[in-house]
Amino acid sequence: MYESLLTDFDIRRIMDSGQVFRIRPLTAADGRDSFLAAAGNRAVLIRQRPEPEGRMRVWFSCTEEEFEDFWKDYFDLDRDYGSIRRSVDPKDSFLSAAVRFGYGIRILRQDLWETIVSFLISQNNNITRIRRSIEALCARYGEPILPDGLAGLSDASRRSDASRLFTASGRSDASGRSDASGRSDTSGCSDVSGLFAFPTPEAIAEGGETGLEGLGLGYRDKYIFRMALRCAGPEGRSWLERLRESSREEAMELLLQEFGIGKKVADCICLFALHHVDAFPVDTHMKQILAACYPEGFPFGRYEGYAGILQQYLFYYKLRCPQLIPSQAGASARK
DNA sequence: GGTCAGGTCCTAT
DNA sequence: ATAGGACCTGAC
Numbered sequence: 240m241y242e243s244l245l246t247d248f249d250i251r252r253i254m255d256s257g258q259v260f261r262i263r264p265l266t267a268a269d270g271r272d273s274f275l276a277a278a279g280n281r282a283v284l285i286r287q288r289p290e291p292e293g294r295m296r297v298w299f300s301c302t303e304e305e306f307e308d309f310w311k312d313y314f315d316l317d318r319d320y321g322s323i324r325r326s327v328d329p330k331d332s333f334l335s336a337a338v339r340f341g342y343g344i345r346i347l348r349q350d351l352w353e354t355i356v357s358f359l360i361s362q363n364n365n366i367t368r369i370r371r372s373i374e375a376l377c378a379r380y381g382e383p384i385l386p387d388g389l390a391g392l393s394d395a396s397r398r399s400d401a402s403r404l405f406t407a408s409g410r411s412d413a414s415g416r417s418d419a420s421g422r423s424d425t426s427g428c429s430d431v432s433g434l435f436a437f438p439t440p441e442a443i444a445e446g447g448e449t450g451l452e453g454l455g456l457g458y459r460d461k462y463i464f465r466m467a468l469r470c471a472g473p474e475g476r477s478w479l480e481r482l483r484e485s486s487r488e489e490a491m492e493l494l495l496q497e498f499g500i501g502k503k504v505a506d507c508i509c510l511f512a513l514h515h516v517d518a519f520p521v522d523t524h525m526k527q528i529l530a531a532c533y534p535e536g537f538p539f540g541r542y543e544g545y546a547g548i549l550q551q552y553l554f555y556y557k558l559r560c561p562q563l564i565p566s567q568a569g570a571s572a573r574k
Numbered sequence: 575g576g577t578c579a580g581g582t583c584c585t586a587t
Numbered sequence: 588a589t590a591g592g593a594c595c596t597g598a599c
Contacts, residue, residue: 257580258580358580361579361580361581362579362580362581362582363578363579363580363581363582363594363595364579364580364581364595364596365578365579365580365596365597365598366579366580367579367597367598368579368596368597368598369579369580371597372596455595455596455597456595456596457594457595457596458582458593458594458595458596459594459595460595462582498582498583499581499582499583500582501581501582501583502581502582503580503581503582504580504581504582507580520580521580522579522580522581523578523579523580523581524579524580525580554580558580
């Protein structure tokens, strides 16, 4: 278990920001802020509690070493999001509101292969369905895993350790009580089992062309299968490695050659996996925002090099408060 | 029942 | 080069 006091961090908003599909709430019943974050072939339990001055007390189930080696980087905790927020033009009331509303969002550094597949699935799709498909894909072809910090424990102590993590709060109820509904205090943690790694390219490739049926992928299944063939084996791995070492321009060029990857998906891969934070994916939501709030175009010049981070605040704001977008009567954005 | 989802591909001008 | 239509599927 690793405890930390963070600024500009809110795992719930990160979960809901549309950049990641494998973070889920764990204990909805009692209102505790507990989450399971899966990333590639590992996962971590996270619990958070607000503290004064916008800070967040955060508990990670992993060891300090695992946190330093992996999760710190994954959550982009070395970047100063405060300075990004403060750089927003105060006269831009919409962006200012979006950045306030989305306080705690960060751009993750997600696994490249997982991000490619996830955003192939995302096209012309909705977030509920995207999550379901990815979960089904992991269940079919992914190896079973356990969250960091729980792997070496027996089932019994694993449950109690998870239980301890999710009851270790400032509230004075930390003594494994049963709640009013009669469920034991471990009920919210039991779905730690049934957790799977994201499948390898090889696993999907070996499943054959029909191996992706029944996952709700629709016509996207052929994109994913071909991408699995592309990324499997030594040549596939070196292609992924080359992508990781590429500049923004080179990465876009490589990605756009692939079947099923267009400009928007390529931008998402650049932003959410390769961490090219100047990438600015424009989807149906962003089109509406740009049409309604930035008829003269988004001020990329002012935010040179990190506009993608602001894009994420805008996207989240639009997703959660669609009614706040100034609607131009009769002139709203269409496809 | 239509419409809509974090779009892309294919075809016809 | 650019515009228009097809496309799996299920939640609303």
